[in-house]
């Protein structure tokens with residue numbers, strides 16, 4: 233038979249097979265019975281598979297853990313602005329530096345905050361371990377809870393034992409070993425800045441050591457920093473061997489010798505400069521490679537970089553006083569016997585400096601270096617010396 237066209241052909245075939253089955257039915261009854269039994273068997277298998285799946289599904293449903301009320305609240309809160317501006321409750325995290333710096337570099341493009349933002353000062357303590365001056369700082373911070381936050385970078389193995397009532401409790405950030413005069417020191421400072429940047433309320437960032445003390449009460453320090461048009465980064469051009477003498481020609485593409493700066497490690501920067509520091513990939517590799525001891529990178533890297541990028545934002549002086557009068561590589565350390573009225577009078581009556589382009593005698597808000605033995609005397613006279 234010749235096919236006559238697609239649809240007609242198949243119709244004919246269908247007709248043919250129907251006739252064939254009808255004729256077979258009468259011929260082989262046992263075969264029909266077998267088919268029926270197989271069908272029943274098939275249905276049985278399908279049903280048992282379905283019921284197994286159903287019981288598994290119910291079991292899995294029951295195993296889904298109850299959502300803890302705390303997380304339910306998080307889910308709810310993520311709907312309002314609060315959840316985006318709230319600082320992290322717990323400073324511990326599992327980001328490495330690459331991830332942390334990336335996250336910390338987020339900057340809003342809309343400059344007006346659609347909520348009441350009280351700008352805070354981030355006090356960043358860089359220490360090997362203990363903070364012997366903590367009781368003095370506690371007294372200084374008391375009553376100003378909304379205006380500051382604290383971050384502590386220690387040796388990674390160090391476990392501080394501050395009680396929950398302390399302002400330092402739970403303020404240790406994930407830390408790594410930092411060696412004086414090496415890039416790992418600048419890494420630690422960038423790590424402090426990046427962790428502090430995660431709190432959108434932090435507007436000013438001060439680097440301090442365990443040997444630093446505050447020289448004024450909190451309100452004076454807050455007003456001084458918040459009303460300054462410049463950030464307090466010590467930065468000057470020194471011709472001698474300890475200044476330009478540490479410059480390496482191999483970085484001349486990025487840093488001209490005339491741009492080379494030196495200054496104190498203990499800086500204060502605003503949020504813009506803090507982001508500039510943690511996002512830098514231009515100067516970092518050059519300083520890492522070409523500024524190694526006797527080039528002490530923490531005295532040159534941020535100072536030079538910020539002077540090139542944002543000279544108009546820098547006061548070019550540090551807020552932290554130190555006594556270099558003896559000469560040598562380290563400033564004087566003050567112990568118990570040195571804590572006398574005239575020590576602080578010397579600092580307060582010292583040189584003149586510029587504040588918002590006006591001369592002032594109030595040049596230093598912090599001082600170093602103070603030995604643990606000095607603490608008791610400082611606590612005893614803190615109200616007379618410092619007004620807190």
Ligand SMILES: *[C@@H]1O[C@H](CO)[C@@H](O)[C@H](O)[C@H]1NC(C)=O
Nearest residue numbers: 326327328329330331332333
């Ligand atoms: C951090 O982790 C990412 C992803 O694993 C990796 O690409 C990056 O190199 C790491 N950074 C550091 C500093 O270890």
Ligand SMILES: *[C@@H]1O[C@H](CO)[C@@H](O)[C@H](O)[C@H]1NC(C)=O
Nearest residue numbers: 321322323324325401402403
């Ligand atoms: C922060 O979380 C870590 C674990 O992620 C925990 O060990 C630590 O005690 C917490 N710190 C505070 C202050 O709650």
Ligand SMILES: *[C@@H]1O[C@H](CO)[C@@H](O)[C@H](O)[C@H]1NC(C)=O
Nearest residue numbers: 448449450451452618619620
């Ligand atoms: C801080 O010190 C200044 C000047 O000594 C004083 O006028 C002010 O009342 C002090 N503030 C507080 C909160 O003690």
Ligand SMILES: *[C@@H]1O[C@H](CO)[C@@H](O)[C@H](O)[C@H]1NC(C)=O
Nearest residue numbers: 483484485487488489490491
């Ligand atoms: C450094 O700056 C000086 C003066 O601005 C200029 O004459 C000199 O060519 C510069 N050097 C390099 C290597 O760019």
Ligand SMILES: *[C@@H]1O[C@H](CO)[C@@H](O)[C@H](O)[C@H]1NC(C)=O
Nearest residue numbers: 462539543544545546547548
């Ligand atoms: C700080 O020094 C830079 C040059 O490095 C200069 O442009 C800037 O005006 C100085 N800042 C102040 C407040 O004088």
